[in-house]
Amino acid sequence: NFVFQILVSIYQKLPPLYDFDNYDHCLAQPSSTYCLVFAEIQSNIYNDIWLNIENLSKDLLHHFRHENLFFGVCIDQCKELLNYMTPLEMESYSANSSLDNEITNYHGRIHKRQEDLRNRLLYQNLLENCLNYRFQQKYNLSLRTNIEYCENSERTNNFDALDITFATILITIIILNIISSLYDYRLKLQHATVTGNNDFYKNKIPEPAINQLLTSFSICRNYFRITTTATPTKPQHSDLNFTYAFRVFALFIVILGHCIMLIMSVQIENPEFIEKYYYKAETMLFQNGSAIIQIFFVLAGFLLKLNFDEKRLISKDSSFKMGLFVYIQCFLNRYLRLLPSLLMVILFNATFLIHLEDGPFWRHTSESEYIFCREYWWKNVFMINNHMLEDSCSQHTWFLAADMQLYELFLFTVILTAKFEVLRKPLYILLWILAFLVPGLLTYFYKLDAIHFLKPETFRYLYFKDTDTFYLTYPQFYCNMGGYLVGFMCAEIYLKVLLPQKHKLSKYRGFMKFEIILLFVIFLTGIGLLFSGNLVLQNNFEKPSVWLSLYASLYRNIWSIFGGFILLCMLLKMGWIAYEIACLPIFRILGRISFQSYLWHVTILRILGGFYRQPIYLNEFYVVKSLKLDAVLFYSLQVGQIILAFILTNFVAFFVALFVEYPITGIIHYILKMEIPKNQNGEIGNEMKPHLAQIHV
Known part of the structure; x- marks a missing residue:
């Protein structure tokens, strides 16, 4: 004060x-x-x-x-x-x-x-x-x-060939949805056993197989795929219901952080309102909170390993040709599922976005996306923008690029270890060494900060200014290996320990005192990790510093291990009321559209921030407080802005998932689907099944 x-x-x-x-x-x-x-x-x-x-x-x-x-x-x-x-x-x-x-x-x-x-x-x-x-x-x-x-004052909106192309794509998608929905309705009428309700759309598509392709854009069928809350038939799948809440929680934190960045980059009447919170220790909760995105990497690694081992795509008898075939098919299945949705965001930002609004700051807010999505779209399409982040389109999609690169690395790892079991331990040890060593070495030799600290000027001009730490260590896949590796370890523990010992371990559930203490310990550990960044900032170490390098090596990896521990607790259904909340049906719906929410939330934030005519006056009436303390945790963050951004993002995400993502995913599955001959032990023979369970990030 x-x-x-x-x-x-x-x-x-x-x-x-x-x-x-x-x-x-x-x-x-x-x-x-x-x-x-x-x-x-x-x-x-x-x-x-x-x-x-x-x-x-x-x-x-x-x-x-x-x-x-x-x-x-x-x-x-x-x-x-x-x-x-x-x-x-x-x-x-x-x-x-x-x-x-x-x-x-x-x-x-x-x-x-x-x-x-x-x-x-x-x-x-x-x-x-x-x-x-x-x-x-x-x-x-x-x-x-x-x-x-x-x-x-005499300006006009000029639409070029790319604008017309995107409009044509949108019209085509609408027509496909209408035709496919009508065809699906015709199939419903042809089946006399079906009642007048919509159960037909919830069931398997009738033969022949071509119907799967022809109904891929069916609005009713895709709606029920998104909104179904039915319990999975396999027990191990029902154990994973809480993972949807993990995605939604991590997504909300990401939107919250980007709201803070937005407020720092739009016109503000009273910047002292923001600056005063940089003197408070609680600020570190948000400055160091960017590591929460490791939850996505942990989940992605966990689901990759779990699905691969469950389907037994590779055995010790598989040939090199088989391993290569599995790798290519799995890669294509994932890449082709992500690419159409990514292209929709790029095309929207490169065409319609600039025409949506006007105002003194609108072009300042939106034109960088308009230009960079037209000129540098190829960075996103080839998923290398995490290594070329300056002047790139939709910078937040660095995560997709990093995740794709980690998927390629760990897909190779899981195939290799399935074929050569003896390599499992040395390969895991090597990856652990690299996960800890690489961030520390980069921090030391490039004289970087140990953490990416969002200063008031960092994103004020809508690009990351004077922050080599961000460009060199934050989006690179080799600095995020720990999250994927922790996910792998969790899958190993789940399959080899938790599932076989499920009934024995269940006796620890239901002890309220134990679960409350566990929740309390997890909460304190998380807060302690977030506050640990204060030690780095307050000491102001001279660079290069061994201590800064050590912190950079440890922090994100320890956070990943912490996230893995929570994942294992949830797999054991421990966590008292937190587990019950995480399994609520609403999170399954929001979790299924979380990929689209991640893609579109920055565009929504640009639209929300670009229409202001005059500088915004911030005051504490619009700011979230914690436990009636004077310390404002979500500093400079308007509650309405967050809530509105989250609601609008999920609203847009739902319709994009309904009309674009799920239909195209159905087409990809139809094209890649094939029968899998198995031997008497139930293992893959000379062919493979390329249909991995969807891994949304």
């Missing part, structure tokens, strides 16, 4: 980070123009305001760079302001040098329409003189400026 009071007293004298003329009033006039301008305050050691700005901006761990400002300027107002000035007077308000830095170069790579280039030439001097006149009159400080883009 003391720090906040000091900040407020200082901020009352500082220029705002965002200062916008009225956008709609400006463009309501004929032939008017509105420009978004990025500006940098020039140093003046004799000015008290500048000294305050300089002192605040030096502390990038807690503060924005207050010399970097954004202005929304109506050209007509500037012309009126400068109309009576002589050329000599206007020259006095010109900057001594042009503004050219990393931020303006980034804006130049995005806003490169012909009208943007023309407007920069046409209005640069006018806006520089206008803003300097205003600024010097009020603060006695000068600015260097750069026009990001301008909007004209």
Whole structure:
């Protein structure tokens, strides 16, 4: 509170980070123009305001760079302001040098329409003189400026061939859904034994097999596939019902974190509201919470190993040719299932997104996606964008690329160990060594931070600025191997220990005191892991540091082991009321659409954040508090923003899953499906079944 009071007293004298003329009033006039301008305050050691700005901006761990400002300027107002000035007077308000830095170069790579280039030439001097006149009159400080883009009142939406192509794809999908649904309804009428209800759509598709293909886009059938809450027939499958809640919980944390990033990148009236929470220890709960995404990797590794061993696709008698065939088929099954949904997001961002809204900050918020999805889509399609994250489309899909690369690595591992059992232990040991060693070595030799710390300036300009730690260690598959490996270990323990000893271990369930203590220990351990980042930040180790490298090696891997422990507890149905909640039917539905939710949530957040006309005023009325403590845990995070984002994301995800993902998955399964001759021991013979159970991430 003391720090906040000091900040407020200082901020009352500082220029705002965002200062916008009225956008709609400006463009309501004929032939008017509105420009978004990025500006940098020039140093003046004799000015008290500048000294305050300089002192605040030096502390990038807690503060924005207050010399970097954004202005929304109506050209007509500037012309009126400068109309009576002589050329000599206007020259006095010109900057001594042009503004050219990393931020303006980034804006130049995005806003490169012909009208943007023309407007920069046409209005640069006018806006520089206008803003300097205003600024010097009020603060006695000068600015260097750069026009990001301008909007004209006579602007029109121009649709090109790619827009038309995507619209055609959408219309085709709608037509396919209608035709397939009508065909499925016709099949229903042909079966006299079927009653008038919708049970027909819940049952197996009637022969011949071609009906599976023809009903793949059936809305009714796919609806019941998504919304069914029936208990699986196999006991080991019913044991996994809680995993849907794991996905939903991890997804909610991801959306929450990205909401924080969104609020830091849109126009804010009172940035001190955000900055004060960087002085609180509780902030580390969110700064270090990015490791929670390891839950996805743990689940993916667990399900890969479980499904592979359950289907016994490879045995010690399998040939090299068989192993290669299994690998290719499993890879194609997974890649082709992910690719169509990914392409839908890329195409939407590259076409329709930019046309949805307008406003002074809309192009600033959305145009990077529009440009990068058109130019660098191939990074996502070939799933290598986690290694080429700068200037990439839908940056959050680095996870899909990393997961796909880990899937390829561990699919090879599970095939090799199924064929050569003797290699299992040394191969696991090697992978464990690499999982711990690689992050530490990268941290040491590249002089990185031990954790990716989201500073106020990190994502303010809608790209990750000055954060080598993020680019070099966060999205790389070799820095996330621990999660997949823990999942493998959990599958081994489940299949070889928990399932055979299921009845003996069940005696530990139902002891309320034991389960409450277990929950309490898990909660404290998780909080302790999250708070451990304070030790790294407070000590401010000189780089390269052995201690930072050690922490980088341990943290995500320990978090993965912690997640694996919770997974095993849930497999034993321990966890008291937490287990009961995790098995609620609603999570099965939300879990089935969680892949689409992950893909679309950033697009939803951009839409929610891009329509504001004026800077947003944040206050504690809109912020989540914890246990009535003054410490606000979800700092600067509007409750309505999170809830709205989560609801809209799942709403969009449901319909994309219904109309696109599930139909295309059905087609892929039809194409790849084949009969599997097995020997008398029930093992795979000379052919394999490429239909692995779906592993949603």
